[in-house]
Amino acid sequence: MSDPVDEYAAALSAALHGPARVKARLVEEIRDGLADAVADHAGAGLTSREAAELAVREFGTVEELVPSCQRELTIGQTRATARMVAVAVPVLIVCWLAVWSGRELPEAAQVLAAIGVTAVLAAGLTLITTGALARRLPMPPLLPLVAAWTGTTASVAMPLATVVLAIAAPAAGWPLVLPAALLTVVSHGVVAASARACRHCARLPVGQPSAS
Template identity: 65%
Template sequence: MSGAGRRADPVEEYAAALAAALRGPARAKARMVEEMRDGLADAAEAHTRQGAPRRRAVDLAVREFGTVDEVAPSCQRELTVAQTRHTARTVALSAPLLIVCWYLLLAVGDGPGRELPGPARLLAVQLAGVAAVAALIALVTLAATGPLARRLPVPRGLPLAVAWTGTTAGVAMVLATLTLAIASPSAGNWPLITFACGLTAVAHGMVAASARMCRVCART
């Protein structure tokens, strides 16, 4: 029989179906699927050694492990927590860095004749405050989903809350930097503005992508 006509290995079929059903950080998801595949393969091999045909051995192993529909919810819960931590970590690391950049932009623009317009300064400060609050929420989330989670259950709505916190922080990052860049053409600090804009673009991309996946996980 040709390779195209041969049936796929049932263990690989199981692993592929499980991978398709899960959402979360790529590395954590790949590691989880690999562990399930290896465990199922070992269980099937044990039944094969006892005389069961290959397909029958896999069926028996699946009964022990549970079908994809049965094991996917528990696996997804674990991946959702992992993605929540990933999003929180991204916000906690990027927001303070950008706040420092914004502070430097404000400080450099304080020279005579180079003051930023009052509304622009106020908006930048308010957006920096939003980013600071987001970073604080992210740190609390990391604590709540770390060792503490072994004693206390992770709140059901936490992943979605962190996802929207990340989205809000990402928008604040972009708006604050654009405000400073547009409002300070005469500040003479374009190298710093360019650096801040570049850093913001990278941070926003990371935070936005992680927050988007966190929303997907929370709703899966």
């Protein structure tokens, strides 16, 4: 016979979306709380099955619990996307400045780099807005979506800049072109995937922060 606590934890995990590590921690915390409740009820004379079923009923349905948990996951995914943009874009810009060896960048590359810098600034603002203190306040409803599209914009601008610079790169810079291009491909994949996950989280309903 299946364990009601295991079923509850599995259903909750399936209903939540966000960073795997944060989700696993949340589900484990809830499982621990259920285990404590089961132990209390078993100590009062209930069978293990009865104690587990009562503990699950007291916790409320999965549907009731999901919004509050999803809020933390959505914040986590928003921050993860912002961090990736804040790290990946400056690294790529430094790489291509090294390839270009101090020469003036082509105009198209300058425009794309400016887009990348703007994305980094937006990512930094997102990290500040979703910091530890800010998590006690209502999250701006459009913030996850803004972070998602910031990541998408950066993930598109940087490969385009890479192509422009690779085509126009001086001969002396070619030994650095391949590793820089490889780093661009990897960064694009990571940032774009995180941005897609962030857009998905942005569409999910979330609860309000606890007043405690």
